[in-house]
Amino acid sequence: MLAKLRDKDARRGLLLITPTMLWMIGLLIIPLILVVITSFGQRDPNGNVIYTFTLENYIRLAGISAEGFDPLYLNILTGSLLLAFQTTALVILIGYPLAYFVARAPLKQRNLLLFLILVPLWTNFVIRIYAWIMLLRKTGVINSLLGWLLGLVGIQFTPFDMYPSSGAVLVGMIYEFLPFMILPMYTSLEKIDPALYEAAADLGANAISTFFRVTLPLSAPGMVAGTILVFIPVMGTFIVSDILGGRTEILVGNLIQRQFLDARDPAFGSAASIILMVMTLAVTIFYARRFGFGDEVIAP
Amino acid sequence: MPEFAVELRNVSKRFPGPSGEIVTAVNNVNMQIKDGEFFSMLGPSGCGKTTSLRMIAGFELPTDGDVLIHGKPMGQTPPYQRPVNTVFQNYALFPHMTIGQNVAFGLEMKGVPKSEIATRVTEVLAMVRLPNFEKRRTRQMSGGQQQRVALARALVNRPEVLLLDEPLGALDQKLRKEMQLELKTLQREVGITFVFVTHDQEEALTMSDRIAVMSGGVALQIGTANEIYERPNCKFVADFIGEMSFLEGKVTSQNGAVVTVDLEGGLTVQATTDDKLTNGQAVSVAVRPEKMHLKDISLPADANRFIGHVENVVYIGTDTHYAVKLKGGQKLRVREQNDHPGSQPLAQQGDEVTVRFAASAARALTE
Numbered sequence: 001m002l003a004k005l006r007d008k009d010a011r012r013g014l015l016l017i018t019p020t021m022l023w024m025i026g027l028l029i030i031p032l033i034l035v036v037i038t039s040f041g042q043r044d045p046n047g048n049v050i051y052t053f054t055l056e057n058y059i060r061l062a063g064i065s066a067e068g069f070d071p072l073y074l075n076i077l078t079g080s081l082l083l084a085f086q087t088t089a090l091v092i093l094i095g096y097p098l099a100y101f102v103a104r105a106p107l108k109q110r111n112l113l114l115f116l117i118l119v120p121l122w123t124n125f126v127i128r129i130y131a132w133i134m135l136l137r138k139t140g141v142i143n144s145l146l147g148w149l150l151g152l153v154g155i156q157f158t159p160f161d162m163y164p165s166s167g168a169v170l171v172g173m174i175y176e177f178l179p180f181m182i183l184p185m186y187t188s189l190e191k192i193d194p195a196l197y198e199a200a201a202d203l204g205a206n207a208i209s210t211f212f213r214v215t216l217p218l219s220a221p222g223m224v225a226g227t228i229l230v231f232i233p234v235m236g237t238f239i240v241s242d243i244l245g246g247r248t249e250i251l252v253g254n255l256i257q258r259q260f261l262d263a264r265d266p267a268f269g270s271a272a273s274i275i276l277m278v279m280t281l282a283v284t285i286f287y288a289r290r291f292g293f294g295d296e297v298i299a300p
Numbered sequence: 301m302p303e304f305a306v307e308l309r310n311v312s313k314r315f316p317g318p319s320g321e322i323v324t325a326v327n328n329v330n331m332q333i334k335d336g337e338f339f340s341m342l343g344p345s346g347c348g349k350t351t352s353l354r355m356i357a358g359f360e361l362p363t364d365g366d367v368l369i370h371g372k373p374m375g376q377t378p379p380y381q382r383p384v385n386t387v388f389q390n391y392a393l394f395p396h397m398t399i400g401q402n403v404a405f406g407l408e409m410k411g412v413p414k415s416e417i418a419t420r421v422t423e424v425l426a427m428v429r430l431p432n433f434e435k436r437r438t439r440q441m442s443g444g445q446q447q448r449v450a451l452a453r454a455l456v457n458r459p460e461v462l463l464l465d466e467p468l469g470a471l472d473q474k475l476r477k478e479m480q481l482e483l484k485t486l487q488r489e490v491g492i493t494f495v496f497v498t499h500d501q502e503e504a505l506t507m508s509d510r511i512a513v514m515s516g517g518v519a520l521q522i523g524t525a526n527e528i529y530e531r532p533n534c535k536f537v538a539d540f541i542g543e544m545s546f547l548e549g550k551v552t553s554q555n556g557a558v559v560t561v562d563l564e565g566g567l568t569v570q571a572t573t574d575d576k577l578t579n580g581q582a583v584s585v586a587v588r589p590e591k592m593h594l595k596d597i598s599l600p601a602d603a604n605r606f607i608g609h610v611e612n613v614v615y616i617g618t619d620t621h622y623a624v625k626l627k628g629g630q631k632l633r634v635r636e637q638n639d640h641p642g643s644q645p646l647a648q649q650g651d652e653v654t655v656r657f658a659a660s661a662a663r664a665l666t667e
Contacts (some may be wrong), residue, residue, distance in 0.1 A: 195390060198357075199388060199394070200405070201358075201380045202357060202379050203380075203406035203453070203457065204457070205380055205405070209409060218396055
C-alpha cells in the first residue's frame, strides 16, 4: 500500500517536472549543444557555417595568429570581467545601506519602500539607459546644472566629458542592476531576529562590532544571491555598453552580438559565447565554494 | 559596595501608542534589589515587568527617573557598557555561530585573552551541564539545551546582575520545573543577583527571595513570597497570587488591627488590616480557601462563623473544595484537607454548613 503510494508520488513528481524539462531541453540544452558544435566550425565567404572540427576560433580569441600575438580579444574578456566585479562591488556598497534601512523601517513603510525600489523597472530597460545620455552628455543635465551653479559664484566651468565613456557604462550597469542586489539582501536582513541585535549589545558589542559579527554574516546569504543575480547578467549584457560606451567600449556581449549581426561569423561568436559562459561559471563556482549559497549560514 | 545591586528611582516609561496616544508602560516605579538576591517581577502581560527589565538592561531608557546599578546612575549608558547580562525570552542565540562561539562572544568583546576565553567557556558549559558542546550548532539542540547555552553565554561574563526575561516560557511543564530548581541552585552557587521576569506566580513563588507584583505599570507590592501570599496589600495582589475569596462590605468600626465589616444580608465579618480605615469605607475582605473550615475546630470566640449552603463539591485527592453560598448571597470557596485515612467529604451539595475562620485569616483591603 505504502509502496504503491510512494510509486504514485514518484510518477506524479515526474509529471510535474515534465513541462519544465521539455522547455529546458528544447530551448537550453539543445541550443547550447548547437553553440558548442558551431564554435568548432568555420565561416565560409558567404557568412554560412561550415561544420568541421577546428580550434581556429579559440586560437583567434587567445590572440594567436600568423602575424603574432594580439591581445585584443583577451582585453575585451578581462575588461568585461573587471566591469562585472566593479559593478557587483559598487552595487553591494550602495545597496546594502538601503536594504538595511528598508529592513529596519516600520512594517507599514517597508512595502512602500520596496515598491519604490521596483518602480524604475516599469520603464523599458533601453529607455532608462538612454535617459542617462540626457544626464551625462556635455550639454546634459549634470553639466548644465554644475555650469549654472558655478556661474552664480563666477567660476569658469569646462563641462565634463562623461559620455560616452567606460565610467558611463559602469554607472548604467549599477543603475540597472541595483534592485537585483537590494531585494535579496533585504530579504535576508529582514529575517534577522531583532533580539539578536539586542543580544549582541547586551554582550558588550557596540554598533560596529554588532554589524561585523552579527548583521553582516547573517545577511551574507542575500549578498551571495544578489551577487549571482548581478554578476552573471553584467558579464553578458551588451545594451548598456552599446548605448553609453560608444563604439570604443566593447564588452564580451558586444563582441558576440557583432559577430552574429555585423561580422556574420557565428562560429567565432559561438566560441566567444562558450568562453564567456566558462568564465562566468568559473567565477560563480569559485564564489559559491568560498562563500556558499548561504545555506549553512541560516538556521533552518 | 552599596547595599543594592539595582535600584529603580521614580522610573516611568511612556511610549507613543499605535494611534498617537501616549501609553504609560511603567509608572513611577521604585524598587530596591539587594545584592545577591533572586528577585522576580511578576504580573500579567502588559503590566510593565518586561519594560522595567529592559530599562535595567539599557534597551529602553526611562522617560523619567533613573536606574542605578550598584549605586551608579545609568542615565543614557548603552547596553554594551552596563555591567549586566540578559537571558532572552527566546534565547536569541546567534544562529551562525557554534555554541562555543556564542558563549565566547561577550568575552571577545571585552578583549579577554584567547587562552582565558577557552578556559572560561569550558568551565561555564560544564556548570550548565553541557560539557564538550563547544562545536555544536544551535539548531542541533533542544529547547532546554538552548536555554542553558543562553544562560552560559550570559554568566560567562560574570555580570553584576543577571536579567532573565521569561526564560522558561518556551519550555514544557516538566522541563520548566527542572530548570526552576536548577536556576535557583545556580544562583546560590554563583552568588550573582538575578532579576527574573515571569507571569507565572508559582514560578515566582518557588524561586524568588523577593517578588514585585506589578500591574498597569505600577509595582503594587514588593516582598517575600510569604509576605505577598499571607499579607497582600491590595485586592489585585490578593486575587493574582493563589486562590482567594472576597466579601464586599463597609467598615463599621476599627479596633487597632481588627476591623468590623458589614456585609449585605445583615452579616458581619471580623478582619485585620494594616491601614487606618474610616467608618463607612468600602472594603474587600479577602480569605484564602485553606484558612476557612467546615470542621468544628477550636477558634477564638470572635472568629467568624457563617451559615450557608453547599453549592458544589469537588474532590481532588489531597483536598476537597466546597463552594458555599452564604445567606447574603456571598460565595466562598473552602478547602479542607483530606488528612485522615479514609477521609470522606464533610458535606454534600445542598447541605447546610457553617464556615469558620479566624479574624486573623481575613484581610480587609481597599482597592
